[in-house]
Amino acid sequence: MTEYNFAYLDEQTKRMIRRAILKGLAIPGYQVPFASREMPMPYGWGTGGVQVSAAVLTPKDTFKVIDQGADDTTNAVSIRTFFQRTAGVATTTATSDATVIQTRHRIPEEPLHEGQILVYQVPIPEPLRFLEPRESETRKMHSLEEYGLMHVKLYEDISRHGHIATSYAYPVKVEGRYVMDPSPIPKFDNPKLGDMAAIQLFGAGREQRIYALPPYTQVVSLDFEDHPFEASKADHPCGMCGATDSYLDELIIDDLGGRMFVCSDTDYCEARQAAGHKGKDAA
Amino acid sequence: MQANTLSGGFADPATQSAHAFRSVMEAMARPGTLRDIEGAAPPAPVSPAMGAVLLTLCDTETPIYLAGDMDCDAVRAWLSFHTGAPFVGPAHCMFAVGKWDALVPLAVYPIGTSEYPDRSATLIVECDALVTSGATLTGPGIKDHAALSLPEVEAFQANRRLFPLGLDFIFTCGERLAALPRSTEVSRSSVPARAHAGAS
Ligand SMILES: [Zn+2]
Numbered sequence: 001m002t003e004y005n006f007a008y009l010d011e012q013t014k015r016m017i018r019r020a021i022l023k024g025l026a027i028p029g030y031q032v033p034f035a036s037r038e039m040p041m042p043y044g045w046g047t048g049g050v051q052v053s054a055a056v057l058t059p060k061d062t063f064k065v066i067d068q069g070a071d072d073t074t075n076a077v078s079i080r081t082f083f084q085r086t087a088g089v090a091t092t093t094a095t096s097d098a099t100v101i102q103t104r105h106r107i108p109e110e111p112l113h114e115g116q117i118l119v120y121q122v123p124i125p126e127p128l129r130f131l132e133p134r135e136s137e138t139r140k141m142h143s144l145e146e147y148g149l150m151h152v153k154l155y156e157d158i159s160r161h162g163h164i165a166t167s168y169a170y171p172v173k174v175e176g177r178y179v180m181d182p183s184p185i186p187k188f189d190n191p192k193l194g195d196m197a198a199i200q201l202f203g204a205g206r207e208q209r210i211y212a213l214p215p216y217t218q219v220v221s222l223d224f225e226d227h228p229f230e231a232s233k234a235d236h237p238c239g240m241c242g243a244t245d246s247y248l249d250e251l252i253i254d255d256l257g258g259r260m261f262v263c264s265d266t267d268y269c270e271a272r273q274a275a276g277h278k279g280k281d282a283a
Numbered sequence: 284m285q286a287n288t289l290s291g292g293f294a295d296p297a298t299q300s301a302h303a304f305r306s307v308m309e310a311m312a313r314p315g316t317l318r319d320i321e322g323a324a325p326p327a328p329v330s331p332a333m334g335a336v337l338l339t340l341c342d343t344e345t346p347i348y349l350a351g352d353m354d355c356d357a358v359r360a361w362l363s364f365h366t367g368a369p370f371v372g373p374a375h376c377m378f379a380v381g382k383w384d385a386l387v388p389l390a391v392y393p394i395g396t397s398e399y400p401d402r403s404a405t406l407i408v409e410c411d412a413l414v415t416s417g418a419t420l421t422g423p424g425i426k427d428h429a430a431l432s433l434p435e436v437e438a439f440q441a442n443r444r445l446f447p448l449g450l451d452f453i454f455t456c457g458e459r460l461a462a463l464p465r466s467t468e469v470s471r472s473s474v475p476a477r478a479h480a481g482a483s
Contacts, residue, residue, distance in 0.1 A: 005297065006297035006298060006301065007297075007301070011296060011297060011300065012342055012344075014300075014301075014304075015300075015339070015340060015341075015342055016344070018304045018307075018308070018339070018340060019340055019345070020401070021308060022307065022308065022311050022340075022405070022451070023401035023403075023451070024401075025308070025311045025312050025424070025464060026311060026451045026464035026465055026466060027400050027401060027446075027447050027464075027465070027466070028423050028466060030400060030401065030447060032401045033399075033401075055304070056301075056304070056305065056308065057301065058298065058301040058302050058305055059298055059301075060302075139398045139399075140398065142398075143397035143398045144397075175422075175423055175466070177446075177447060178447070199308070199309075199312045212312075213423075214311075214312040214313070214423040214424035214464075214466075215312060215313060215423075215424055215426070216423065216424060216425060216426045217423040217424070218423075
C-alpha cells in the first residue's frame, strides 16, 4: 500500500523532466529549462537534484546521498529516506554499491563506473550569472559563445591575487562548446568531471534548469597558458586514514585552536580505515 | 473504439515507465549501445520497443508526427488513448515516428534555435534490424568508438554539422533500442557495410 506517487512526482511531471534530461544529454553542458515542481522540502535542500533523482530512479536502484562528502548529515539522511519510502529503493553509503548517487558539493573519491548515475544539486546553474544578471543576455552569450567576460573575470583574479582565487564552482568548457557551472564542488574535483564512466545529471530547482554530461565527455577547466588550472587541496594527509590523494576538511578539535585535516568523503575515509590505514590523529 | 486500443499499455505505468526511461536514457547517453525495453503491446506496425518509448515520453504536451504507414487508424487510436498526444505535421512535431524511408528528408523537422537548441524534434525510427556494427560513432558518451547499423551516413553527418542545433534519434527494433544524439560524429566503417545498412 502506498499513499505516494512512485518517487513522489506525478507521471506527467516525470515525463517532462525525463524529456529535459534526454535533451541535456544530447547537448552536453547546455542548460535545458524545465518546469520545476514544489517538493516537500525547502529549496536549499536540493529540490532540483531531488526532482532529477525522482525522474531516473527505479525500484531496482541502490541509492546514496552525500552532502559535502558525508552520508550522515540531516540533508543527506532525509533525501535518502524520502526515496526509500516513495520509490522503494535500497540505500547505501558505499560509493561502489550505489547505482544512483545524489550529491551536494562533492564528487566521490572512488572512481565511478559504467551503470552509475551521479545527480548534482545545483544552486546557481548559470556560470555567467555573476557577470550578467539578465537571463535573456546570458542565453544570448551562450548562443554566440561569448565567453570573453568569463576569462576577464578569472584574469582579474590573477592580477589581484597572483593566482585564480575561484576555488568552488570553477567554470568548465564542455566539448569545446558550452561553458558550464559544475555546481559548488571544490576545484579539486574538476578533473573528475571529464571522461567519467558514469552519467552526470545536474538539477537546479529554484532556477528550473537541467543539464548533463554523458560518460566520456571532454570537460576542460578554464585557464590561461601562463596560469594553468590546478586542482588544489590542503597540503596534508588525512588525520584519520592517512590518505594523501583525497579532498580534506579542516576541523577544529579543541578550544586551544587545535585542528586536524580529514577526508571530506566519509565513505572513502571509513573504507580506508577499515582496511587498516591509519592517520596521525587516529585513536 | 476497438478492444486492442484499450490494451497494450503499461500494466504498471509508474515503474514500467521508470525502467523504460532508464533504457532510453542509457541509450542516449551511450550512443551505439543496445538496450532492452519492454512492457508495451502496441498495434502493428509499431514495435513493442517503439510503443514503450512513446508511452514513456509522450503526453498531451508532445505533438507527434506519424510518418508513412505509422499513420493509420489503429496507431492513432492507441496513441490517443494511452498518451493523449496531438498529431501534427513534421514541421511542428516534438516526436516523429516511422521507418527511415518515410521520415526523410530531415530538413522538415524543428532543429531548435540558437538560444534554445533543446526545442528540437526527436525521431523514433523503426528498423528491420538493429546491431552494433555498421557506421563508426565517436563523441560524447563513447569511450573510443562504437558502431551502429544506421540506415545511412550522410544525413547524420549533416545533422552533426548543425550542433548545438539538430535532431536526436532513437532506433527501435522488436524489444530493443539504440540512440544517436546530435553530438555524435558518424563515419563510414572501414569494413564493408551490411546489406541492411546500405544507403536508402
Ligand atoms: Zn581519510
